[in-house]
Amino acid sequence: MMFVNLDNIGFSYTEGKPVVSGVSFGLKKGETLAVVGASGCGKSTLLRIISGILPQSPHNYLSGKLTVDGQTSDKYRRSGKLAFMFQEPTLMPNLTVRQNIAFPLKIKGMNNNQKVDDLVDAVGLTAFAGYYPSRLSGGMKTRVSLARSFVTDPELLFLDEPFAALDIAWKSRLYRELEKLLEVHNSTVIFVTHDVQEALLLSDDVLVFNSGGGIKSKYKIENEKSISERVNDISGYMSEVYSEYMLPIQDAIMNGDDV
């Protein structure tokens, strides 16, 4: 049984102008799916639909069938088993690193100092635990956001281009940190990215969106290497997947208007 199942999902803010249309796919527990495509093709909207953020408004139009763990996305969201990492770190400016990581627990009225300390340590910010976001670099803020995403032990994690603003050195470091956290939490991940290399480094499957908000093509990455193995030998890994995945995916994105 699929953990996340989408059957002919369509979504529009205005009737007759779909942002996402006819999207169907399934995802098993523990899998990582990357969604790539040109800007404005509906990738982030898809994340917001699956996570239950959309449709919040009665003016939105959602069609098709979507289940997460056999429930509606909204019911699943209320169960507290999902987390969302935004493109911007989205930290509370009045809270310290530690308090920001513990923020989801605070919302739920819970307290787990050990888990928060472990996460602070996992993203290498123990020395900065008492710092406010205004004193952190962009990379550090992203690490706080990453750690916060795992504090509730999410079954399902959404990443909306969280590493887009970082340089390759920070990205490599965060990919390894993400892998460590995923090993511990065994979360299912759906992430959106513009970066095909990132998609190939982090995911098991890659979904290419066309400009009409539908699926152009889907690729199953047949490679046994772990994320850190891929990142540590990035040039070797990229040459392995270059002709089979990299070129076809880039080609599909560039010809994404072929709906």
Next chain:
Amino acid sequence: MMKKWTLYIFLGAALLALWQYFGSFNQTVRLLVSSPTLSMNYFVENAGSLLHAAQTTLIEAVVGLIIATIFSFAVMILCFYKPGILEFVLPLMVTSQVIPLIVLAPFFIILMGIGLSSKITMAAVMCFFPIFVNFAQGYTTISSNIHELLYIYDAPLSFRIKSVYFPLSMGSIMAGLKISATLAVIGAIVAEFNGAELGLGKNLYLSAKRLEPELMISSLVLATLIGFILFGTIRIIELRTGRKL
């Protein structure tokens, strides 16, 4: 930094010296703005009544400011529970800022009499709009990602208000309070102009009627001092609450 302060002191001293010179040797200037020494002598001789008047104005301004703060917070909390109200009310509130509310002073005097309540009401009305509008604008600038984050974790509204909306709007709230600190004093004084038993506004009104520039200068200095005290208090609160932001 030191040089800047030296310049301020020098400019202040030069102005006082010029004022003293013209106030002593020019009768017209003396009649209009008196002189520093005459004003100081007047203040010393009438310190008791002047400070009593200042105390009255201070109480009116402070109570008005507190009432306006509580009321604007209450309306904003109501808007958090019923977001439709904010969408309806905010444009009206922003537009209402062009109305010179000071014109309501005679109305409050007629309605409530010449006691403290009419002055407090005037001060509160003057303060309410800047605090509310700034708070509302602070709230509307909270990033949509923060709202989505709270939605993802199904944060209860009471938590959102206490732990997110208030702290993240604090900068705007403080900006509104700082504007209102001055407006509270203006509101109280203008209401006193229109009829009061005691207060700096009444003193200013009498100074013009009786041609007593020393009374005007003393009242003006005290009113400025009250403005400084209110503004300074809010600035201290702002520094304490916003130190970590």
